[in-house]
Amino acid sequence: MKSKLLILLMMPLMACVLFACANTNSGARIHPEAVTGTPNCTECHTDAYAAMNHQAVDFFKKHSIFATNARRSCNSCHAESFCSDCHAHKEELKPSVKYSEAVERTMPHRGDYMSQHRIDGKMNPASCAKCHGRQNNERCVTCHK
């Protein structure tokens, strides 16, 4: 019991020491240049940020890892609403309906998705469950009771 208490007391202390020792400068809170459209980050960046090239054919697959590792970088261009447009816990309008004019963007469920969802759901239900498995599934429950 005493050892557990000691560990609990030591952990915040250790965190404070490690925090003080890190002394890194925080990343830019707002991207220094206004960016429009779907940016090709390699035009300016030659470091790891170049990997976040939004025009890359595999950017959509990798964006969750970037959001984990560099959320602050995402936030330097995107407001919180950008995430919630797709990653909602309760949403009735598809992103492709809200932003039909953004034809170049990768958006889920374009066109008539009522029939297509049966195919995609059979092909890879995990891809559906990532967003609709535990939340944002009120429409699913309408039929899948």
Add this chain to the structure above:
Amino acid sequence: MISHQEESSGRGKSGLLRTAWVVLAASSVMLAQPVLAADYTITGSSNTYLRMTRTISKDDLYPLYEYLRFSVSTAEKDGSSVSLHLGAWGRLDLVDKSSDHYTDGDLQYGFLSYQGAKNNLVVNVGRQFVTEGVASERIDGLYARSDFAAGFTGAAFVGQPVVTDPSYKGGDYIYGGRVAQGKTGLYTIGVSALRNESDVARDREEEGIDVWLHPVKQVDLTGRSSYNSITSGWMEHAYTLSVAPIDAVTLSADFSRINYSDYFYNVTTTAFALKNNGGVLDPNEQLTTYGASAAWTPKKDLTVAAEYKKYDYDIQGSGDYVGGKVAWTAPGALSLGGSAHRMIGDSERLRYYDYRLYALKKVGHAELGLDFYNVIFDRPIDGVKSSFALTGIAGYEVTEKLKVGGDVEYSQSPDFDREWRALVKVAYAFDMKTGEKGGKSEK
């Protein structure tokens, strides 16, 4: 269906109220800040949508939606900042008022954030979206992350899970965190954990490893493996390797493996439930996918790509998805693109072609576009072999802040025969800033 179901609408409402109180109390302090701070930025938007659509039982619906987003942030001279972010929507059906659901709405996010000038310190409180390793969750609670010495970063969160399905209790508490070690621009390796529980049940217990390797400019590897401690099995492995041998060419390969019994544990709808839990998915099924793509950018704004993906099921059989796409985007002027794919699966449902063509032209303050999406099934579904949606798009920028637009869609599918839908939207952006430069928008 699911062992942890309980009536929880009351809990959801009380949680929402608590969040609203915290955010409002904090914002009252926060809103005084811009006046005092050296630099402040206010961004916000109002997006109004009127949708004209029809249910599968041919009832007309005219839902009117309003999305309001608002952020205010102060920048202190030491580089730190405090900000408040609010986003919510409401809906009123203008025609069908026959059910209790003719109005609805939701607080999507509402949190107060502190960002430190050093160590990428972030502390958020309120309703927020947390992305830390295995966690990709919306919570009502507290989140903190920081850099530490020797390339370590740490993040932790605790709160109530935000779930909306009225028949599901998503657990009373959710908490977790991630510790990562890395060298900026070279590699990051993280371990993360998530617990979601109530007094009576272990809803979720997940651990994960994630990597981001960027050893040289031309090579980038990202991926994650997640483990379910309740079922004692790996839920998913998913990794993507990108190689750019020359600036104009990107090659990509990806691999994923999903174990259904571990991945679909304790989901909230029968659509994703396992057979032994009242659903349709076979718990013994395992899906392995392999993919490869090659993209060529012969000139700026033009991309030509070919892609292939193999779906390999232990029980169901397999499927191959192959195709390509072309996209040309001149920002602010013209977007043209198209794609074509073929799915060849062992089961009849997994045999089809899909095509997409789109064009959007901007002329002065106006924009006009067309978007066509078509799926041709090898075997007709409910007598329909070709399912398509053709959308005409129009928009006009009245002022820099006010934009009006809309679209009309004509579609045919197994569920809808020659169906028309329309949408009118009005978007207004309000920004005010002093001192700070750069770009950030609510879109």
